[in-house]
Amino acid sequence: RLPYPPPPPIPTYRRRASSSFASRPRRASPRLLPVRAMASGNPYAAELAAAKKAVTLAARLCKTVQQDIVHSGVQAKADKSPVTVADYGSQILVSLALKMDVASGPFSLVAEEDSEELRKEGAEEILEEITDLVNETIVDDGSYNISFTKEGILSAIDDGKSEGGPSGRHWVLDPIDGTKGFLRGDQYAIALALLDEGKVVLGVLACPNLPLSSVNNLNGNSSGDQVGALFSATIGCGTEVESLYGSPPQKISVCSIDDPVNASFFESYESAHSMHDLTGSIAKKLGVQAPPVRIDSQAKYGALARGDGAIYLRFPHKGYREKIWDHAAGSIVVTEAGGIVTDAAGNDLDFSKGRFLDLDTGIIATNKNLMPSLLKAVQEAIKETNQASSLL
Ligand SMILES: Nc1ncnc2c1ncn2[C@@H]1O[C@H](COP(=O)(O)O)[C@@H](O)[C@H]1OP(=O)(O)O
Numbered sequence: 005r006l007p008y009p010p011p012p013p014i015p016t017y018r019r020r021a022s023s024s025f026a027s028r029p030r031r032a033s034p035r036l037l038p039v040r041a042m043a044s045g046n047p048y049a050a051e052l053a054a055a056k057k058a059v060t061l062a063a064r065l066c067k068t069v070q071q072d073i074v075h076s077g078v079q080a081k082a083d084k085s086p087v088t089v090a091d092y093g094s095q096i097l098v099s100l101a102l103k104m105d106v107a108s109g110p111f112s113l114v115a116e117e118d119s120e121e122l123r124k125e126g127a128e129e130i131l132e133e134i135t136d137l138v139n140e141t142i143v144d145d146g147s148y149n150i151s152f153t154k155e156g157i158l159s160a161i162d163d164g165k166s167e168g169g170p171s172g173r174h175w176v177l178d179p180i181d182g183t184k185g186f187l188r189g190d191q192y193a194i195a196l197a198l199l200d201e202g203k204v205v206l207g208v209l210a211c212p213n214l215p216l217s218s219v220n221n222l223n224g225n226s227s228g229d230q231v232g233a234l235f236s237a238t239i240g241c242g243t244e245v246e247s248l249y250g251s252p253p254q255k256i257s258v259c260s261i262d263d264p265v266n267a268s269f270f271e272s273y274e275s276a277h278s279m280h281d282l283t284g285s286i287a288k289k290l291g292v293q294a295p296p297v298r299i300d301s302q303a304k305y306g307a308l309a310r311g312d313g314a315i316y317l318r319f320p321h322k323g324y325r326e327k328i329w330d331h332a333a334g335s336i337v338v339t340e341a342g343g344i345v346t347d348a349a350g351n352d353l354d355f356s357k358g359r360f361l362d363l364d365t366g367i368i369a370t371n372k373n374l375m376p377s378l379l380k381a382v383q384e385a386i387k388e389t390n391q392a393s394s395l396l
Pocket residue numbers: 180181182183184271272273274276277278299300301302320321324330
């Protein structure tokens with residue numbers, strides 16, 4: 005196998021002899037299909053195919069690690085290292101797949117992780133874990149005849165240090181969105197988008213634990229429902245969902261509900277990530293009857309895009325700055341399915357300002373029918389909250 009990146013000083017690839025994770029049976033996984041630009045009229049067809057393949061490969065690695073976490077009970081010990089391994093591993097695989105499969109030219113990736121922590125003393129073991137896990141995933145998949153050295157791993161992670169911005173093309177990646185859900189054995193997503201001249205033109209969301217048909221089957225209502233959904237959207241071409249394990253893509257669209265009484269809403273599982281009291285008062289003002297559906301990660305955007313629910317509310321606590329990788333893929337998945345995504349003041353999200361979004365208070369998403377009344381309820385609820393806190 006050829007070392008990556010070429011030429012390496014000394015290839016350091018070797019099979020894992022032991023692991024801090026529970027040992028797992030090795031099973032052959034189906035090889036991912038090679039990327040081919042389709043004659044589809046989609047100007048980003050090649051990029052879309054590469055993006056889907058990249059997140060599918062990363063999802064394989066994440067699933068392996070999550071199964072190990074759940075089986076070994078690491079979560080109970082609050083040990084963050086397995087999620088760290090999966091985070092870095094996912095980022096490396098996405099970066100590799102994009103560089104191998106997208107037409108040559110300048111490559112810019114804005115991603116959550118960098119290699120600083122891994123270069124510190126004491127990180128050798130975790131670096132070895134990542135190197136082994138990435139190389140094993142590449143061997144299992146069989147698409148790329150390469151093997152990473154530890155130095156190659158560090159430099160591949162640092163491919164993600166781009167600052168993004170308003171000009172040129174930038175890939176935007178959250179290698180594991182929803183790390184809290186990942187550790188709990190719940191929902192998470194690998195979220196990848198492409199910015200072109202400051203606009204999101206493509207987004208893919210791999211959601212390995214999301215039911216393929218509907219989140220209404222999340223609590224075991226439909227035991228036969230397959231999990232593992234891959235959402236994809238390209239500007240002007242709509243949104244599709246397919247199985248992460250291969251199935252024909254299906255066009256999806258947001259629900260058409262126009263009476264909030266019949267609506268349900270999504271929000272963060274973690275109350276530290278979004279103010280559940282504020283979202284509760286928005287829902288009450290609207291007349292929403294159903295209880296909130298709480299799910300980790302951008303899987304919420306995917307679920308909204310196929311009409312599993314009607315509204316998404318996200319109101320982080322004061323001082324939190326939203327990052328572009330937490331919304332770029334999810335927002336185009338919703339807008340191409342006919343929905344609207346704005347900040348709390350009704351402004352479009354602006355992904356052209358670098359690694360952060362610069363926005364007013366919160367993020368909301370729904371269909372076109374409900375947006376005017378949702379915006380009104382949001383603004384009233386925020387005003388009341390502000391008035392109440394100024395009286396304290
Ligand atoms: N204090 C916080 N407030 C809001 N969002 C947060 C906070 N801390 C982390 N996040 C981010 O919220 C996202 C998950 O949202 P949700 O709760 O809807 O699943 C993750 O990207 C997570 O970042 P990170 O990926 O760094 O953990």
